[in-house]
Amino acid sequence: MSDNDVIAAAVSRFQPSLPLAVALSGGADSVALLAACAQKWPGQVYAIHVHHGLQAAADGFELHCVALCAQFNVPLAIQRVDARHASGESPEDAARKARYKAFGAAVRDGFAQATVKDIAIAQHADDQVETLLLALSRGAGLPGLAAMPQRWERDGMTYHRPLLAVPGALLRAWLVERGIPWVEDPTNADERFTRNRIRARLLPALQEVFPQFRDTFARSARHAAQAQSLLLEVARQDLAAVGLPPAIKNLQALSEPRQANMLRHWLLESHGATPSAAQLEQLLSQIAACTTRGHSIHLKVATGHVTRAGSVLRYDAAMDKPA
Template identity: 40%
Template structure:
């Protein structure tokens, strides 16, 4: 690559950056990310003095050389005067295979590393785009999957930018050699057992030998598919807005009359709003048949990635996979002190508003739990009701029932603060009462 070609690559990256100046580079030490980091350092020194790049190396621990690679990346950043950070992650190979698990762990760590206002930069290039397209074909993906990787996409409240996506690997190698750059060669990249390596080592060279511009054409096809998806996003945006509630749930009633194709397109975009991977056709069908169309008195749940899809009162919810709290018991020794609740559920405190409960007797210990059984008699109702029926009548969704704090005196349920008070918790004559508040 001649010097003017080096300048062309830097101008290309500058154009892709636009007005973004605070950027975090996912640095592996390989050819692609090394070129990207070097070009950013030159841009900062020559034409963008306000450019503020940082670099992060994700140590998966999958190679015996992982720590050496981290040191290599740290040395590169010292030479370029770019702040460097190493993050170690744990990869669970049972989570969809080693490739998928490593990718998931990597992007979770990158999301946590981003600072306010930063854009994540990754170094995927044109050849990577062709590989991604072929992997999508192998999975039987539709236009969303075939659009492969977007040059710019939302990422956990930030933006993910791939500025090299229309640059070939050969051009990156020329740049690196002209700049006398050193980079890491990951030995796992030569293992054809991994799908992407199989395509890179055995399939794409054969295709490129027959059709020299295959990678460029594949990238163009992916871009055209992305254009079609963008158009569908625009056409369905109003429908999705009308169906989506303030709690991000989806109204099922209007969808009953939609064609399966339109309904699937709406469901995909609703799921994408949570940052979820696009579901397969089979998964979409299961959401509709097993969750949306299940019996009216059922409490259906379908796990999809790191979310659970639930239905309540003819609305769909995409919720986190919360841990069970059924067995948790918290002892509240001093109601004068706030009691933190587990799993980011807020806290309980003694307040001044709301309806009061009786104060505990000297022999009664206060505890907080997240489950109840049997029949409850609550204030304001003449007859007792089974716990499940009571939750239904109060409009509390199934997943919220085990995440609502219940205050017990010894083994007697007294109140769900802000929701109900049992007959046993009623304030007696001469009792000043106790106001308990759930702060979320």
């Protein structure tokens, strides 16, 4: 399949609600996505540029996006954010939260009377592989191995990644053929970042040994996502049967894997807490040993504690153990 066919096929399968907003950084991936969408839906596409203010080149990115959108006749909303991370917070998480907040503000305030409900983001096949390899390196479970979803909802908006099947090199070749310029983020070449080392060192080696690795890795991620969806369905059913807050006796009636699955779901959905593997293993051990009224449970999980309150479990955020 030619470069044109691959990109055309990806965009032809993409069926968002219109009008559509495209997240535009100025890099090759987002520029290619904007160009393809503007060509397919003229007059129905908007662009959002988030100025993170984290590097000197950011002003140049913004100027490029302004010029590009003028060329494509695409309305552009620019959001300036403070993406600096707080103590104990990862820079990636801080930037991600700032971007989502900026997307919401752009849709709400930046496009006059247009009602935009869908936003397209330009992550591609190489990004998906990098995400999966990072998850493997961290010993992630199914949610991590599922990598990036093609479609998801957040804060009333529907987000899409229509280019997940397209290698990054094809996107650049497509732009070169059409004479469409883009800007290179200088941090992309900084191998102090693990993702950049994967891109520079591992992907070429995988290409040499497993030429179809992008397709096969993506298939594994889809299998993981499907399995995680099933586990989520089981967790919801088990939590409804066990009760909210979870009744210890009912919880003990489940197999240990189902206990673990349900507890992860309860902690995340009800309290925004994600236990480590060691914390969850210790909690399961305490639940199994909880056979008398006098047995107490007080375990640190994420930023809070799981405790026993009579016949049920409780989660208290940032609670200190009593003396």
